[in-house]
Amino acid sequence: MNKLLKKFTADNHFIMADHPTDVRPDITEEEAIEGLKKVRKQIAKIQDVIYAHNKYAVLICFQGMDTAGKDSLIREVFQKFNARGVVVHSFKTPTSKELQHDYLWRHAVALPEKGKFGVFNRTHYENVLVTRVHPEYLLNENIPGIDTVEDIPKDFWKTRYDQINAFEQHVVNNGTIVFKFFLHLSKDEQKNRLLRRLEQEKHNWKFSPGDLKERELWDQYMTCYQEAIQHTSKKHAPWHIIPSDNKAISRYLVAKIILEKLKKYKDIQYPEMPPEIEQHKAVYKRELEDNG
Template structure:
């Protein structure tokens, strides 16, 4: 299997998705990719235990992508070896009535990971510069001052949103949240195959919605919005990675590798030392337990 260079996937400026591959296999078979992921996710699980004990950082993993890009299955496979108390997944749907009474970042802010835990955002705060930019009429439900019609939503409005998102991420990064943002880069043809599979396989029917086809017609608009968002919000403290998603097994290995490689650089994340008094009496405690009779 070819070595993975994680920097190949990092967004460092303007993005042209048409120039980035949607398929990768590293010259490996499906079984080899599966074994590679198994090894990495065990290391991630061990790291999560240490992160939990250390309790000074939280890790936020953001996943974005077109419909059928494989977000759900990636979460299931990459985080399979985590202690369930150490990772929380949030799937953000259409904002509720209560959520609409707050600013658009509120529901994401209250879902941020506690110190010592991972949080995975399955769709993220970036929906507010993606779906809403393709469908600006959705903004009207936010009841924002001075936005009285769609005509009031100009380019300056979106620029402010990018600035607000960058400020939000900078703030949480400076306060101990380690941020990863992954765009699962799916080809339009692969999406067609996956949508057809949802229709053909009875057990997958529940995943299909006619609305998926309506959104698919807006593919080029979504691509343009993604390119702009990725380019304007990939920062050193909150980088975007464009991950080829046509091969699900390879995509999972890439994401897991990026996570593990970056997290290993935090040398200050280690299990805390026992209190000196407790450490000095460990032998006594051990003998006390060994003397117990059942």
């Protein structure tokens, strides 16, 4: 399994077309469903230790095209977590207040506290994806010297990659373990899922005509994703490319990668009882037993 997982980690030479969106029959749906049941329990146990240890935070980032399965993946993978130790943030179109700050501000203030997991459903990478496909959105940020799309410098996006890398390096240096997952969905499977939203009443509410407009820009998005991943998959915060045509398999792979990486942190342990309490433990126990 570890060899298979290694294939899902991107490097600076990442090419989108080299990564499959479906890995059946290497992993069957049945194997993934049963595997997830075990793995998410193991992650939940580690979460409890991280909460008590209180020296690391964990940031888990999900990016992907519409219908890639981010919402259901978050629900299923973190199902066994203690609610006090995980916070999910879904980043939508920036508010007027958020636009009064730099583009990383709203993500920085949402970072998880020590001892907790933070899940970003869409992330700071929207600022080199959506705004690159729609550069006119950049004008809402009121950046000095950029009053029209034509004013955007040629090296603008490279500079943003560098800023994002520095941001992630900073949080890692200060005790945050960073996971970044790109849910790699095929265009055909997206079509099937959009049709399902139209055909099944319980999914009707998820459909938006805007999804079809963004779908027309599929190739542009793939180009932007590829370049962003090439520039920002670093040792301290690598990108994992998760085949997502099958939701059960994508959930299992995400959970498995999280588990395997967290298991490497041997210093994450339950804190020891303070010596002054340890030496009187028998006294406290006797007091409780004697007093009913």
